[in-house]
Amino acid sequence: MTTEVVRLAHGGGGRLQAKLLDEVILPALGARALGAPDAAVLDTPGGRLAMTTDSFVVRPLFFPGGDIGRLAVHGTVNDLAMAGAHPLWLTLGLILEEGLPLDDLRRVLASVRAAADECGVRVVAGDTKVVEAGHGDEVYINTSGVGVVPDGICIDPAAVRPGDVLLASGDLGRHGVAILAAREHLGLEPAIPSDSASVAAAVAALLEAGVPVHALRDPTRGGAVAALQELADASGCRLVLDDAAIPVRDDVRGACEILGLDPLHSACEGRFLAAVPAGDGDRALAVLRSVPVATGAVAIGRAEPGEPAVIRRLATGVERRVILPAGEQLPRIC
Amino acid sequence: MKHLDEYRDPALILRQVEAIRGACTRRWTLMEVCGGQTHAILRHGLDELLSDSVELLHGPGCPVCVTPAETLDQAVLLTRRPEVMLCTFGDMLRVPGALGDLNAARAAGGDVRVIYSPLDAVALAREHPKREVVLLAVGFETTAPAAAIAVLQAEALGLTNLSLLVSHSLVPPAMEALLTDPDSRIQGFLAAGHVCTVEGAAAYQAIAERFHVPIVVTGFEPVDLLAGIHACVEQLDRGEARVENRYGRVARDDGNAAAQDAVWRVFQPVEREWRGMGRLPASGLGLRPEYAHFDALKRFDLSGTASEGDSPCIAGKVLRGLSRPTDCPAFGRECTPDTPLGAPMVSSEGACAAYLHYRGET
Numbered sequence: 171m172t173t174e175v176v177r178l179a180h181g182g183g184g185r186l187q188a189k190l191l192d193e194v195i196l197p198a199l200g201a202r203a204l205g206a207p208d209a210a211v212l213d214t215p216g217g218r219l220a221m222t223t224d225s226f227v228v229r230p231l232f233f234p235g236g237d238i239g240r241l242a243v244h245g246t247v248n249d250l251a252m253a254g255a256h257p258l259w260l261t262l263g264l265i266l267e268e269g270l271p272l273d274d275l276r277r278v279l280a281s282v283r284a285a286a287d288e289c290g291v292r293v294v295a296g297d298t299k300v301v302e303a304g305h306g307d308e309v310y311i312n313t314s315g316v317g318v319v320p321d322g323i324c325i326d327p328a329a330v331r332p333g334d335v336l337l338a339s340g341d342l343g344r345h346g347v348a349i350l351a352a353r354e355h356l357g358l359e360p361a362i363p364s365d366s367a368s369v370a371a372a373v374a375a376l377l378e379a380g381v382p383v384h385a386l387r388d389p390t391r392g393g394a395v396a397a398l399q400e401l402a403d404a405s406g407c408r409l410v411l412d413d414a415a416i417p418v419r420d421d422v423r424g425a426c427e428i429l430g431l432d433p434l435h436s437a438c439e440g441r442f443l444a445a446v447p448a449g450d451g452d453r454a455l456a457v458l459r460s461v462p463v464a465t466g467a468v469a470i471g472r473a474e475p476g477e478p479a480v481i482r483r484l485a486t487g488v489e490r491r492v493i494l495p496a497g498e499q500l501p502r503i504c
Numbered sequence: 505m506k507h508l509d510e511y512r513d514p515a516l517i518l519r520q521v522e523a524i525r526g527a528c529t530r531r532w533t534l535m536e537v538c539g540g541q542t543h544a545i546l547r548h549g550l551d552e553l554l555s556d557s558v559e560l561l562h563g564p565g566c567p568v569c570v571t572p573a574e575t576l577d578q579a580v581l582l583t584r585r586p587e588v589m590l591c592t593f594g595d596m597l598r599v600p601g602a603l604g605d606l607n608a609a610r611a612a613g614g615d616v617r618v619i620y621s622p623l624d625a626v627a628l629a630r631e632h633p634k635r636e637v638v639l640l641a642v643g644f645e646t647t648a649p650a651a652a653i654a655v656l657q658a659e660a661l662g663l664t665n666l667s668l669l670v671s672h673s674l675v676p677p678a679m680e681a682l683l684t685d686p687d688s689r690i691q692g693f694l695a696a697g698h699v700c701t702v703e704g705a706a707a708y709q710a711i712a713e714r715f716h717v718p719i720v721v722t723g724f725e726p727v728d729l730l731a732g733i734h735a736c737v738e739q740l741d742r743g744e745a746r747v748e749n750r751y752g753r754v755a756r757d758d759g760n761a762a763a764q765d766a767v768w769r770v771f772q773p774v775e776r777e778w779r780g781m782g783r784l785p786a787s788g789l790g791l792r793p794e795y796a797h798f799d800a801l802k803r804f805d806l807s808g809t810a811s812e813g814d815s816p817c818i819a820g821k822v823l824r825g826l827s828r829p830t831d832c833p834a835f836g837r838e839c840t841p842d843t844p845l846g847a848p849m850v851s852s853e854g855a856c857a858a859y860l861h862y863r864g865e866t
Contacts, residue, residue, distance in 0.1 A: 354620070414514075420505045427508065430852050485514035488549025490862045 181300030198279035220255035235363030239281030255317030267306035330405035335451035340466035343433030367440030408476035511725030538696030539566030539853025561825035568851035576601030583614025592640035677787035697751035704759030780820030819846035
C-alpha cells in the first residue's frame, strides 16, 4: 500500500482540496465547516482586544516534548498572554509541501487540536496552500490570535521600575537546546524535552490574584537575554540577574557547556519573565507555583536605576554584562 | 552539576584569589595562550578579581583568529565551484577575508556545510560520491588528530572525492615567536591544558629554559585557571622558570600517544602564516608527501586570491598580547560581532568577542 501524501491538487481549490478539508483537516480539528466560507463572524465579550500573529517553521516537525502543531498554538497563545489578554480565538494557516505524508499532517493537526483544547481557545478560521516539492519544508504554520484584555490591566515593557523584582516562571533555555539536540542528532540520553506549553493560566492566576504586574515577556528567540534587553531598553532600567538563582536544568546546562552556548541565549516556549513591585514578589511566586506550568517559578534578579543593560552578578560579586548573540549560535572548535 | 560546579565554587574562587594576592610581591604579567581560557577568565570575572596583583594578556590561541586571510579566500574560491561541498566549523563562517566570508559565499549559492567533527566530512564524501567534499581543516594540536584520522579513514575507504584545505597550527612555535618579540611583556605563560592532553607538557621544556619563563599547564574552569595562575606567580617570586602541570586531572606529561601517532603519520611541520603574526617557521601542519593527493591546493587551481586591505583593526597586536581589544579605535564601533573587521571579534574564542560579550565595553 502506498503512503497517502499531500499533492499539489490538494491546494488547488477543486475537489481534492474540498476532500482534504472535509476528510482530514476539519475532522482532525474537531470542527465542522463554518457557515461563512470567507470570514469567521464572532461575538466579542466586550473590553479591549489583543491581537497577534506568528509563523512556525521549526525543523524537525516532531521533537521531544512537542511538535510544530503544539508550538503553533502555544506560541500565539503565549504572545496574547504577555499582553495580559485572555486568549479566545486562533486562525490556522497551513503551507504544506507536496509529498508530505497525510499521516504526518493528521498528527500535526491532532496536536493543534489538543493544544487548543488545553488552552481553551477555538480555531475559528483557516487556510491551506500547497507548494511544490523542494519549495517548502514539509509544513509551515501561521497562527493569528485574538484575546480580550480585562479592564484595568495595563502591562507594558516600559513600566518596569527600579526596585521591581524579576521573576522567571520556570527553568530557562530548554526549547532551543531540545531542538538543537534533536536536529543535530546529538544523541543525548534521555532526550531533553522542549518546554512547549501555554503560560496563559499562570498569567491569568497572577492577574486574578491582583498582583500589580508591571511587565511580562516570553523569552523565545534570543532567549532570556533578548527578552530582558527589551525590558531594559523600553524601561531605561538596569536589570541585574543573580547568577546563582537563574534556573537552568542540569541537562540543558550540560548540553550548553558541550556546545559552547549560553542557556540565557536559548529559546523557551513555555516560560515567561515578569517584573513586579518588590513588595509583591513573594506573593506572585506563591501564586505562580500553584499553577502546573509555573511550579518552578523563582526570582532571578532586580531592576535598578542606571544605564539600560542586562547584568549577571556572579556569586563572587563580579558583575558581567550579558549581550545578545550576534546571530546563529556558533559552536566552539577547540 | 558534577565535574563542573566544584571547579566554579565561588567560595573556593575567592580563597584562591586571596592566596594569589598574598603570593604576589609585585604585579606580574602573564599570558594565557588559549582563547578558551580567555573566555573563561572574562566570563567568570577573574581579570577583575585579580586586577591588583596579576595582569592577564590574551594570547593567539584562537585557531579561527590566526587562520590567514589567504586560506579564507581559497575557501571562498572553492565554494564557487559547483562540484565542491566545503565543510568546516561554524566559527569559520563569519571570519572576513579579502573575498568576504563563507556566510556570504553560502548566500551566493556556495555549498558550505557546518560540521562538528572532521569525520563528518568523511561521511559526507561517502554520501555524495559525485561531489568534491573539501574540509577546511583549522585548529591546533587538539583538532589535528581528528583531521588526521579523517584522512586515514578516507584512505582506508578508498575515497577519492575528499580533500583538505589545511591550516592547522602548532602552539609552541607561536609562544617562541611571542617571546622573541622585543616588545614582549610576558613574564609567565598559562599553557593550554587541552593542547597538552595531546602533545604532553614536555613540549614546553625547551621554551621555559631558553627564555627563562615559567610555563604552567592550566585548565579552563575558574578553579583550574586560578591554580595555574597561583603556581605561575609562585615560580616568578622564587625566580624559577619550569614547566609545571597544574591540570594533571586531564593532561599527562607525555600526552596522548595514539593521537600524536595519527598526526605524525599524516602531517609534517611546515612554515605557516599566522594572521597578525606573520610567517612562523615549523608552526603549522601540512600533509606528508604520501597523503598529498588529499591536498585541496593541489587538486584545485585556487590562484587569484587577494591580500588584506587597509583596516583600522589591530588584531595582530591583540593576538600578540601587545594591545587590549579596548585599545582598538574600531572596537565596539565599526567592529562588532555583527560587523567584524577582524577574526578576534568573530570567534567564540576571540579576545575581542570576549571583551564585548562579558564586559560590554565600548
